Amino acid sequence: xxxxxxxxxxxxxxxxxxxxxxxxxxxxxxxxxxxxxxxxxxxxxxxxxxxxxxxxxxxxxxxxxxxxxxxxxxxxxxxxxxxxxxxxxxxxxxxxxxxxxxxxxxxxxxxxxxxxxxxxxxxxxxxxxxxxxxxxxxxxxxxxxxxxxxxxxxxxxxxxxxxxxxxxxxxxxxxxxxxxxxxxxxxxxxxxxxxxxxxxxxxxxxxxxxxxxxxxxxxxxxxxxxxxxxxxxxxxxxxxxxxxxxxxxxxxxxxxxxxxxxxxxxxxxxxxxxxxxxxxxxxxxxxxxxxxxxxxxxxxxxxxxxxxxxxxxxxxxxxxxxxxxxxxxxxxxxxxxxxxxxxxxxxxxxxxxxxxxxxxxxxxxxxxxxxxxxxxxxxxxxxxxxxxxxxxxxxxxxxxxxxxxxxxxxxxxxxxxxxxxxxxxxxxxxxxxxxxxxxxxxxxxxxxxxxxxxxxxxxxxxxxxxxxxxxxxxxxxxxx
Amino acid sequence: xxxxxxxxxxxxxxxxxxxxxxxxxxxxxxxxxxxxxxxxxxxxxxxxxxxxxxxxxxxxxxxxxxxxxxxxxxxxxxxxxxxxxxxxxxxxxxxxxxxxxxxxxxxxxxxxxxxxxxxxxxxxxxxxxxxxxxxxxxxxxxxxxxxxxxxxxxxx
Numbered sequence: 001x002x003x004x005x006x007x008x009x010x011x012x013x014x015x016x017x018x019x020x021x022x023x024x025x026x027x028x029x030x031x032x033x034x035x036x037x038x039x040x041x042x043x044x045x046x047x048x049x050x051x052x053x054x055x056x057x058x059x060x061x062x063x064x065x066x067x068x069x070x071x072x073x074x075x076x077x078x079x080x081x082x083x084x085x086x087x088x089x090x091x092x093x094x095x096x097x098x099x100x101x102x103x104x105x106x107x108x109x110x111x112x113x114x115x116x117x118x119x120x121x122x123x124x125x126x127x128x129x130x131x132x133x134x135x136x137x138x139x140x141x142x143x144x145x146x147x148x149x150x151x152x153x154x155x156x157x158x159x160x161x162x163x164x165x166x167x168x169x170x171x172x173x174x175x176x177x178x179x180x181x182x183x184x185x186x187x188x189x190x191x192x193x194x195x196x197x198x199x200x201x202x203x204x205x206x207x208x209x210x211x212x213x214x215x216x217x218x219x220x221x222x223x224x225x226x227x228x229x230x231x232x233x234x235x236x237x238x239x240x241x242x243x244x245x246x247x248x249x250x251x252x253x254x255x256x257x258x259x260x261x262x263x264x265x266x267x268x269x270x271x272x273x274x275x276x277x278x279x280x281x282x283x284x285x286x287x288x289x290x291x292x293x294x295x296x297x298x299x300x301x302x303x304x305x306x307x308x309x310x311x312x313x314x315x316x317x318x319x320x321x322x323x324x325x326x327x328x329x330x331x332x333x334x335x336x337x338x339x340x341x342x343x344x345x346x347x348x349x350x351x352x353x354x355x356x357x358x359x360x361x362x363x364x365x366x367x368x369x370x371x372x373x374x375x376x377x378x379x380x381x382x383x384x385x386x387x388x389x390x391x392x393x394x395x396x397x398x399x400x401x402x403x404x405x406x407x408x409x410x411x412x413x414x415x416x417x418x419x420x421x422x423x424x425x426x427x428x429x430x431x432x433x434x435x436x437x438x439x440x441x442x443x444x445x446x447x448x449x450x451x452x453x454x455x456x457x458x459x460x461x462x463x464x465x466x467x468x469x470x471x472x473x474x475x476x477x478x479x480x
Numbered sequence: 481x482x483x484x485x486x487x488x489x490x491x492x493x494x495x496x497x498x499x500x501x502x503x504x505x506x507x508x509x510x511x512x513x514x515x516x517x518x519x520x521x522x523x524x525x526x527x528x529x530x531x532x533x534x535x536x537x538x539x540x541x542x543x544x545x546x547x548x549x550x551x552x553x554x555x556x557x558x559x560x561x562x563x564x565x566x567x568x569x570x571x572x573x574x575x576x577x578x579x580x581x582x583x584x585x586x587x588x589x590x591x592x593x594x595x596x597x598x599x600x601x602x603x604x605x606x607x608x609x610x611x612x613x614x615x616x617x618x619x620x621x622x623x624x625x626x627x628x629x630x631x632x633x634x635x636x
Contacts (some may be wrong), residue, residue, distance in 0.1 A: 222577055419577075420575075
């Protein structure tokens with residue numbers, strides 16, 4: 001009888017537990033989602049059973065190309081990593097790049113830059129990464145063991161993939177990110193990948209935006225040089241305005257950000273410096289500007305905010321820095337931190353200078369912030385890391401919402417005219433890219449889309465708004 | 481006197497506008513004579529008669545800052561101005577970069593275009609015949625792969 005009661009009690013308890021867990025699943029957002037301990041989180045089985053549903057845009061985008069340019073023999077089409085149709089072609093190219101990094105190629109030879117360009121003129125896929133990577137870093141980013149990676153090219157920013165035929169396997173061309181004369185072609189064994197040329201038209205047939213690399217146009221602009229891969233195009237996209245917001249305008253929000261840097265925000269000294277809130281602790285100080293600029297500086301390099309061990313790898317350090325920025329953002333922002341790493345990851349040791357820039361609705365938002373009392377800020381986030389410690393951190397805290405209006409910017413050649421005129425007084429300026437995005441100077445007005453240009457050797461973006469039009473009601477793009 | 485000056489200035493402004501965008505005729509003949517030969521240089525295609533496999537083709541060139549450029553397509557009897565999606569004639573004014581660029585959709589076979597430049601009363605017309613070859617993608621690939629193969633076999 002006593003045993004029966006115990007059994008009944010256990011069954012009742014199990015039943016109650018079942019109801020409770022079901023309620024948690026239905027109404028509480030899941031089981032063991034965030035509460036799971038870090039110890040358990042490291043176990044592969046736990047990771048598989050209870051995957052974190054966090055989205056890390058900067059980390060995910062590190063391994064994705066910035067754009068893929070397809071030449072199917074009839075035309076050039078460019079896909080950007082924010083395009084809906086980007087993933088299918090990216091999946092195919094990533095497999096080939098990963099196999100290259102695993103050292104699965106059969107043979108390789110050096111090629112000239114002329115041959116590199118000739119490859120682009122033929123049926124090909126050009127894959128451009130968002131930044132330049134040390135080869136080892138690229139392996140880590142793409143989840144490949146770096147031990148077998150080819151050592152001929154030490155820094156990589158782009159690839160050209162040539163389709164396979166019945167007689168030959170896929171070819172891959174790689175060049176050094178900083179030296180066009182150091183390029184190689186790698187041959188995959190026949191049958192390792194099937195990428196016939198006819199497959200490329202799948203990706204080009206339904207796309208209406210045609211692009212042409214500068215080298216193929218045959219023109220050399222007055223006053224400036226163009227990087228061979230600057231893309232000419234004829235269409236004028238309609239781009240929505242952005243409404244900026246300052247998520248640390250509220251002093252309580254600013255305190256939350258501070259808690260990421262100070263051991264005890266409540267005991268930190270504070271004073272007002274002409275509208276700027278200054279916080280001082282033994283190991284560092286921070287300044288919160290009314291417009292959303294946040295600055296932190298450690299008093300000494302070994303007194304910075306520890307984000308990882310001093311002996312951590314370059315990849316681990318960058319990963320930790322991204323996590324740190326995301327953790328700060330999670331205290332004050334809604335949704336994931338929408339930034340991409342914008343500084344090259346080619347450094348192997350020493351002080352790491354890491355920059356990230358905002359992206360909204362598939363367009364980059366460049367930050368160009370100048371003012372009295374602070375050093376120019378040229379990125380959404382700038383940080384310096386020394387031996388696993390953040391010694392300097394600056395961020396323009398910004399949230400962006402799509403506005404209700406949009407503009408049609410002037411055409412590509414008009415923008416080129418403007419930049420050629422602006423840059424002509426400089427010694428041998430080389431424009432490395434021209435594209436449409438936004439520039440945020442820390443104001444409160446909505447941001448209108450504009451042309452942005454990057455110059456070789458300069459860590460800043462130049463903007464040109466020029467003549468814009470209100471688009472027609474149903475206009476998405478117009479052709480000149 | 482003031483009014484005369486203002487009227488003259490207004491007329492000059494109007495004329496300068498015409499000079500940029502309204503000087504080009506709606507159509508031109510197949511052998512329009514030029515009064516200048518150095519207003520523009522077409523860079524692509526490299527020759528007046530050329531062939532390509534590109535169905536969308538960028539005509540490019542260079543010229544002096546301020547030169548107005550208009551694009552025409554052969555309509556069977558003469559060359560008609562190419563129109564933008566808004567119905568206006570496709571014209572551009574060369575700027576500081578000294579570059580012009582216009583994407584054209586090609587049909588299989590011969591595509592005849594004219595590029596007309598106008599500057600300070602002078603004009604120049606360049607006729608182009610771009611032959612869109614049949615899309616023989618695999619042949620292209622094979623010919624290039626042959627070159628690529630030769631890199632490995634030591635021919636180049």
